[in-house]
Amino acid sequence: MSDFESTPYQNPLIERYSSREMAHWWGPERRFQTWRSLWIALAESEKELGLPISDTQIEQLKAFRENLNLDVAAEYERIRRHDVMAHVEAYGDQCPDAKPIIHLGATSCFVTDNADLVLIRGALELVARRLAGTIDALGTFAAQHRALPCLGFTHLQPAQPTTVGKRCCLWAYDLVLDLHEIEHRLEQLRARSAKGTTGTQASFLQLFGGDHEKVLQLEKKVSEKLGFSDSYAVTGQTYPRKVDSQILDALSGVSQSLHKIATDIRLLANRKEIEEPIEKHQIGSSAMPYKRNPMRSERICALTRYVISLQSSPAMTAATQWMERTLDDSANRRLVIPQAFLAVDASLVLMQNIASGFEVYPKTIEYNLAKELPYMETENIMMKAVAAGGDRQELHERIRVHSREVAQRVNAEGKPNDMIERLKNDAAFSAVEFDTEIDPMDFVGRSPQQVDQFIAEHVDPIRVRYGGKSDLSVEVNV
Template structure:
């Protein structure tokens, strides 16, 4: 059967990076199992198990990377024994005959499956955290570039007070910073299951070391050390607690919410023609409507972010229904949901890197929309200016109210431009402030502290958050405020 006759997931075939796909590949999974068996044997030998020879260790070390032929041999073996781990124990033993009798000594299947999964969780975070760091850095540069460009704000997707293009970007940035915090915490909290035996009691290892509790503890600590982790979970059943999977996937699900909100905003702004994602020179927006510039990157992010959010329910439900020391109904779903979550997060972040590298802003469209709405927003300024000239606040309020409704009718009923200011200029009552109207209508006076907020947030808050990740940045990072 051709590979084109079988379903393959778009997550790995179409979207995800090779780096992330490799982490959850069969070769990496089985090679990691071999690495675990090797390090278990090394630690057991160091602690006095003489039945493990130097030759056994060397043969195992020489064949840690599993070959294509061995993967195929293990498939055949699994069809016979109906047990994936034992199939690989037998296959590894054929390749390393000196070690055949001591591979997996004292261990249960979860020694390799669970410890490997924890290694994959850590390594997967090491792929996506640098991408998130660079998304934040790029978006921060964008926010600084446009920190003082006035833009119409939207509440309920109705025109609201002005903000700035840069300030709007800080709303996205702040949530991405929270995602970074959550991911880093989840990554650094990861431990190993360690060497715990069949039900977590370490009974088999206590037998191996003839009742020596200290050596069993040393074995657990040594294996963890050899594998590059800081600690092992002190209490496990046969598996590590599936609550760890909740902790690991929750930040990814949360990222999905952030990315969906950000890209929805950009999609709406694209419709308003104020901002859009990068559009390649030869890119086709529609097979029928040649003029279209569809926001396909943001649409992809929204689509996959919904999937990312849903995967959290898999690990939540799996953790909730585990019985006592373990059941096996966690196995099949974890093979799907955990790789899918990291592959999806990887795709979302790779796409966000592309989007934030070339966001396009259209100042003239933004300015025109401001001018269409600003007269209504300036009514309070006009009232205050008239009062300063000696007018009555209540009289002015009534005059501007009448003119505002007349102007609104021109816009809504006749599709004409907002002519409120022209009506003010043609109304004798407002003559005292005619000369002040240009100043009263300056958009920069309507954005409050948005420019100052944006600059401080990016140069202090964002810069401080990125400082520990300087090695990941592929562009110049921000200068800290002094």
């Protein structure tokens, strides 16, 4: 077999990672069917406003809306080197009566840009539903473990305890904020509609004999037929490329949150406190059979890092659109926009899967916390000593010195933490009545109540708003 006969490169976002729903959403059939829907919407609107377009022509266009002759279009594009005109001619071959009025008054960006906006809208809606499903799963997990104390970390060093549920709320809240941003981008999305070659609507004004009101009505009608309540106020040849930059900012934001969550899960798996689900016959390593690697979380980090890296492309494209537009946006957008959605979709599928099947090890969590609790108790002991008349700064220094000695004992010599015994024998703390046993719940503050409040105020409204539409759990791909 020659090199030319071998299988070409396959995009792993399609072959391995994204859901079938998102992959097909950006496929050629949906795109070109959307183009045809746009030509139908334009022709219908022009007919309604008095242009000589017949019912027969409209019906012929509708009859072949989904009956695509992509092979014919591909041959025309090989000859014409113009994708839109290739599809105009291919559509015209199927609809000979309607051929004279296909694309009437329009520029290429009438179909390409309006179709992209329709596809972006649908993809954002799917991302929103996946976010809602992931937030729902995290909320359920947080409620289950609202009062399970665990060691907190700042600077990745042991800090004041929190609860497993409260930490999960930190993850969920980032995604809640991301969902608000995705919803905002959806609310702000508009149609380009019928703006003409450089955004002046000159061609449509010519078609309607200088009637400005009919041009405005055409723009409104086309927008509504596409499902948009409005169109962008002014455009050049394209809709503002600032919009693409804003969309990628939002997708990057989702990716940043997922990367942080997945990284935390990987760190917790290292501590044997929480692990992602593992299938019965899953292999962690080809060399080390005992390995249980957090492969889902690692994949999320890989995919979301890719999306974050894509964020700069639409920003640079928006910054370099000379005058009314340049074509250096086209190839870049064909790559960046679909692939960002595909990677975010794959990452959300994975995160919902993880959040729905966390494995928690309370005994290990308790053990790890117990090793550090004596340090945590020192703050309470210091406050009691101050209340008994001690000097806060002097007491702080005594605790600091003791803690360094204890750290040497624990870390270098492998001996138990004897912090409390040291303070009991320190005259500076003689007025303090030491508790016989340290209760971890004394250190978690309002964590359980914060979980309850967060779920009631932020998670439950999302559950109500999305209802069954967020139940999008799908099988995790290879």
